[in-house]
Amino acid sequence: MSRPVLDVRDLKKIYGEGEATVHALRGVSLTVERGDYLAIMGSSGSGKSTLMNILGALDIPTSGTYRLDGVDVSKLADRQLALARNRLIGFIFQAFNLIPRTSAVANVELPLAYAGVKPKERRRRAMAALEVVGLADRARHEPNQLSGGQQQRVAVARALVTEPALLLADEPTGNLDSRSTADVLSVFDELNAAGRTIVLITHETEVGDRAKRLIRLVDGQIVHDVRQAPVGALAGRHAR
């Protein structure tokens, strides 16, 4: 079996000190295979975002180890971390987090710029990514000129433009209507079909049902871990 993309062991995260201490994660262990499509569900405050931020190398755990593509993330220096975030991971935030007053295409180009891609090539790939999410005609629009669903699709385009092996999405459809949700999810299905590993957080059972594997978090611990389809299978209901 090939090396897992994600491998976390006994992850704990404690926020605050003294009386205000919050145990957001109480020992999470999880392995995600290449090409898997994992949905994380759980009630609000169960630690989903905390886990996702650690997986995205945006935060560090209080204890436990995290191996990304076999590399211990806690041992990486700033530059290597930046490289990992840039090349290996595409992160989609619930709150979109586009750069304000900057056009959609410039937002999508950003990770490529940090990857050192030349401007021409950058523009071409950014436009291609926008094409994938169906927003090529909105390339020149700034975030405040786009609807929530469009902003989220720009964020998806930005996450996949570097063609990362791993796509992490924190409630990507939480702020979207059913149409936009369907749009974004079908993009995920295509990406997974193309071999990318996807981990997403969701509240909605329909979204969770599309994934190949479903994890349920309660109070910072994994209580359910169900495989719904084999890793090699095509993702999405339409495929079944």
Added chain:
Amino acid sequence: MTFYEVVRFALRGLSANKLRSSLTMLGILIGVAAVILLVAVGNGSAQAISDRIEALGTNTITVMSTGRGGSSSTALTKDMADALVDPVLAPDVKSVSPVVSSSATVTYEGTDHDVSSFVGTTPGWFTASNTPVGSGSAFTADDEAQGRRVVVIGQTVAEELFPGVDPIDKQVTVGGALFTVIGVLDEKSSTGFQDANDTAVAPLSAVRQVLTGYGSLNSILVEAVTPDKVDAVQSEVSAVLNQKMDVADGATSTPYRIQNASQLLETQTETADTFTTLLGAVAAISLLVGGIGITNIMLVTVTERTREIGIRKALGAPRRTILTQFLIEATLLSVIGGALGVAAALIGSSFEIVGVKPVIVPSSVGLALGVSIAIGLFFGGLPASRAARLRPIDALRYE
């Protein structure tokens, strides 16, 4: 990512936030321009003062009485002035000009003009006091000896009494006597409140007869042969006068006072320097206020910027790239603002400000630019460097 691209990122960042960028630049512009201009005004007035004193002649000394008039023992007399022309006791004296002066009303064909300084003296005064005659001629020693009623008038007097008319050979009435205008003085630059061109000069004997009477002199203008002999002349004059006025050797006070133009220059320059320093302090405060304005704008945007830095880090920007971008942004803002400020000051300095022609002090340009750039760099760079050090998630959560 190449440096050139980072610069482009910085430029894009600046143009994406036009209002903020222009406000920051405006703050720096005003601060820099104010410092340079205020210091230039101070410097300009100092130069004007020293120019005027130098025009007065740095190779002369002026003897004045310290008495309150009346008392004959402290009065300066024509006799004393004559005694100063002594090749043995006062070898370094080139000329001696006794001076009386008073205000007088000059009348020409029914037009009155009050001359603030109607001077009676000897012909040597014109060169000694650096007051050349422009048109016509000065009076001669013979005019003085004969007590001829001739007068050389200043520009202001000429304009007031003879608008559009050549004043030479015209007759004016002064103190009930007729004087013939024989010359007009060159225009003198006057700073301060007194008009240096509102003057008239006539032979001592005539002025005494008509205006001031034969009492004491107002002052005696003594010219040294060369500027570096001024101190020697001063002690020679003291010696002669002490003898004449019966001042005991080593007496602490004398009935006369000697004013030395170069000493005057020194004290005046000191005063002007104080003035410049004062203006500089005001300017520094305005720079500080401008700096606080810049700081304020930069700090207000820290939240937004910190979130932006969080996003950039999450997308894989290394700390160094982020730092460089934000430092370049801050540098561009302060350098462009500073350069515009210098330009504004240069333009402003070509105009007279409160009657003073500003003279730019190069070091004030450097200082103002340096301080504003430092402030811009510090308060633009510091929050950015702090944010760049944060974990992405903390930067994203920053409030």
